[in-house]
Amino acid sequence: MSKGTISILQLYPREMNIYGDWGNVLVLKQRLAWHGYDAVISEHNAGDSFPDDADLIIGGGGQDSGQLVIQEDLQAIGPRLRGLAEDGQPMLAICGLYQLFGKFFRTVDGTVIPGIGVLDLETHGGKERLIGNVVATSGEFGEIHGYENHSGQTFLGAGVTPLATVTKGEGNNARDNHEGARHHNVVASYLHGSLLPKNPAIADFLIRTAVERKYGTFEPGEVDDTLADLARRHAGSRPR
Amino acid sequence: MNPLSVLVGKAVRRASKLRGGGSALPGLVVERMDPGFMGRALSTLEHGVMVVSGTNGKTTTTKMVVELLEGQGLKVFTNRTGSNFTRGVAAALLGEVDWRGRLDADIAVLELDEAHAVHFVNLVRPKYSLLLNVLRDQLDRFGEIDATTRLLGRIAAATAGTVILNREDPRVAGLAPTVRDAGVVYFGLDPSLRSTFPNDDELRGATGVPAPSDLPADVVLEQVEGNGAVFGVGGRSVPADLRLRGVYNIFNAAAALAAARTVLGGAADEDALFASLSAVEPAFGRGESLTVNGQPLELVLVKNPSGFRLGLKSFDPAGHATMIAINDNYADGRDMSWLWDVDFDSLRAAGVDLVTGVRAYDMALRLKYDDVEVRGIEPEIPAALKEFIAGSPGQPKRIFCTYTAMLAVRRELSKITTVEVVS
Numbered sequence: 001m002s003k004g005t006i007s008i009l010q011l012y013p014r015e016m017n018i019y020g021d022w023g024n025v026l027v028l029k030q031r032l033a034w035h036g037y038d039a040v041i042s043e044h045n046a047g048d049s050f051p052d053d054a055d056l057i058i059g060g061g062g063q064d065s066g067q068l069v070i071q072e073d074l075q076a077i078g079p080r081l082r083g084l085a086e087d088g089q090p091m092l093a094i095c096g097l098y099q100l101f102g103k104f105f106r107t108v109d110g111t112v113i114p115g116i117g118v119l120d121l122e123t124h125g126g127k128e129r130l131i132g133n134v135v136a137t138s139g140e141f142g143e144i145h146g147y148e149n150h151s152g153q154t155f156l157g158a159g160v161t162p163l164a165t166v167t168k169g170e171g172n173n174a175r176d177n178h179e180g181a182r183h184h185n186v187v188a189s190y191l192h193g194s195l196l197p198k199n200p201a202i203a204d205f206l207i208r209t210a211v212e213r214k215y216g217t218f219e220p221g222e223v224d225d226t227l228a229d230l231a232r233r234h235a236g237s238r239p240r
Numbered sequence: 241m242n243p244l245s246v247l248v249g250k251a252v253r254r255a256s257k258l259r260g261g262g263s264a265l266p267g268l269v270v271e272r273m274d275p276g277f278m279g280r281a282l283s284t285l286e287h288g289v290m291v292v293s294g295t296n297g298k299t300t301t302t303k304m305v306v307e308l309l310e311g312q313g314l315k316v317f318t319n320r321t322g323s324n325f326t327r328g329v330a331a332a333l334l335g336e337v338d339w340r341g342r343l344d345a346d347i348a349v350l351e352l353d354e355a356h357a358v359h360f361v362n363l364v365r366p367k368y369s370l371l372l373n374v375l376r377d378q379l380d381r382f383g384e385i386d387a388t389t390r391l392l393g394r395i396a397a398a399t400a401g402t403v404i405l406n407r408e409d410p411r412v413a414g415l416a417p418t419v420r421d422a423g424v425v426y427f428g429l430d431p432s433l434r435s436t437f438p439n440d441d442e443l444r445g446a447t448g449v450p451a452p453s454d455l456p457a458d459v460v461l462e463q464v465e466g467n468g469a470v471f472g473v474g475g476r477s478v479p480a481d482l483r484l485r486g487v488y489n490i491f492n493a494a495a496a497l498a499a500a501r502t503v504l505g506g507a508a509d510e511d512a513l514f515a516s517l518s519a520v521e522p523a524f525g526r527g528e529s530l531t532v533n534g535q536p537l538e539l540v541l542v543k544n545p546s547g548f549r550l551g552l553k554s555f556d557p558a559g560h561a562t563m564i565a566i567n568d569n570y571a572d573g574r575d576m577s578w579l580w581d582v583d584f585d586s587l588r589a590a591g592v593d594l595v596t597g598v599r600a601y602d603m604a605l606r607l608k609y610d611d612v613e614v615r616g617i618e619p620e621i622p623a624a625l626k627e628f629i630a631g632s633p634g635q636p637k638r639i640f641c642t643y644t645a646m647l648a649v650r651r652e653l654s655k656i657t658t659v660e661v662v663s
């Protein structure tokens with residue numbers, strides 16, 4: 001007996017899906033099933049009309065060329081995403097969409113690409129890419145493991161809190177030790193690898209929030225995370 | 241001429257060979273002493289220099305082009321040591337040139353890593369370039385696929401004679417306008433085979449088959465059936481039996497045919513070309529069939545999502561014991577994200593006997609999310625290999641492995657059993 005159905009909406013899977021972003025969608029779908037819920041996955045691509053029934057929104061990273069393709073559509077759906085975020089809708093934004101969820105991206109040559117302002121943060125193009133394994137700690141989710149590969153450096157404003165504090169790697173930028181951002185039920189991060197498989201606490205936070213918003217209460221099932229724990233332990237021991 | 245640098249380089253090469261050292265040091269020495277050495281040595285060849293580059297299949301394709309041209313009586317210089325860097329080419333040259341720095345060959349066919357190829361073409365202008373594909377691989381080194389495409393574009397722009405392009409890879413075919421002085425020749429697939437080779441834009445989420453390309457191709461892979469294939473060449477359909485396994489290798493054979501035909505022009509002996517092609521063996525460390533305790537054991541190199549997906553597609557898991565070995569050393573790429581861009585559904589029915597390598601737990605976790613049963617996990621490759629062989633007597637075996645995992649597997653195999661290479 002299914003306890004309910006959750007609709008997962010993947011943003012721009014064609015253009016913004018470069019570092020295994022599908023892994024995050026797959027983890028949400030499978031863990032929902034293990035918790036006893038059904039999952040319906042749909043996509044929003046440039047030019048589509050934005051659906052009304054999404055319970056959980058997820059978006060990934062892309063190349064510069066991919067970001068150009070989605071830019072206009074993202075601006076068009078930006079007010080909807082902002083409204084949903086303020087209303088408590090759970091969302092996960094990784095890498096490229098993390099940047100565009102902010103206020104703007106200023107490239108190295110000074111061009112300003114507007115973001116959609118879901119998150120109070122800004123990104124500045126850097127000359128050097130920040131690449132490598134990352135370990136970060138968060139009061140909310142414990143130790144977070146992932147891999148970063150970005151040239152934009154992100155700085156948080158007063159309206160968001162960092163997702164975690166970096167203990168290995170760079171995270172948001174090369175200056176402070178922040179990684180990612182949190183605001184209401186939006187989780188944003190530079191980390192892929194993919195993020196959710198090795199960080200099931202974040203996956204279950206998104207799931208619990210989506211189910212509670214829709215059904216009032218969340219009844220978790222038994223999920224065995226032994227493999228994720230072992231994968232985390234090994235990832236943590238690898239060189240940068 | 242600088243005979244001194246050649247002599248010193250040759251001496252260093254001998255010395256470093258005695259010490260069992262790498263192949264790059266003598267190249268470094270001669271590069272420092274005599275920066276023009278390589279350009280001079282390669283400039284006198286009758287058919288010039290061909291550069292082979294792209295994400296997947298460089299080593300095997302280079303080997304094919306070399307053997308096709310040798311089969312036509314040409315003397316070919318190539319960087320066989322597998323060190324696909326400029327310095328490796330210089331080191332390989334030192335072994336071949338005479339004391340005056342002259343190379344006794346008709347053509348050089350060189351496998352070059354995308355990043356190093358650009359450095360190389362600044363030193364030596366190729367007459368031909370064969371550009372295979374641009375796939376997501378080693379993004380931790382190159383940053384973006386588009387950046388890799390630009391590197392290949394620099395090679396195309398530097399080419400003086402003919403650029404040979406993969407018509408089916410939109411990023412590679414899209415380089416045609418950047419070709420400045422050279423002609424363009426394409427190799428491609430019959431439309432019925434295009435769905436077998438999805439490009440990276442058709443990974444997860446994207447839909448449909450790429451728009452059929454109507455660019456004229458010199459060689460078209462028309463059919464694949466096991467190790468047999470039919471190539472469309474100059475309006476004729478030519479069947480061939482190959483020793484190479486895997487559809488990706490067979491598509492690379494079309495690339496090699498187009499490259500050889502370009503070099504030879506009207507002088508090609510087509511029967512001999514196909515005879516040479518049928519005799520090509522896989523390159524070392526790029527997928528081999530071995531015999532272990534009387535059972536076949538296949539090593540399948542998987543180093544990026546496209547390669548892994550094609551590997552899974554090419555080899556039916558039924559009846560085989562399967563092991564997967566995933567390392568994250570520098571040469572493999574440290575980022576594990578790519579495992580999440582591969583579908584493992586085809587392994588669900590048979591399951592996986594053993595997962596090994598530094599990132600064995602990442603791999604096992606990946607398989608868990610695709611509902612594929614994993615019967616054992618042992619991160620240490622030597623122990624895993626023993627267990628795998630002992631645990632499946634009387635069964636053919638297959639190991640999917642990343643590059644450094646394959647080297648480790650091969651090293652261990654030669655210790656624990658007599659390894660007979662069968663193809």
Ligand SMILES: [Zn+2]
Nearest residue numbers: 085086183184
């Ligand atoms: Zn708010």
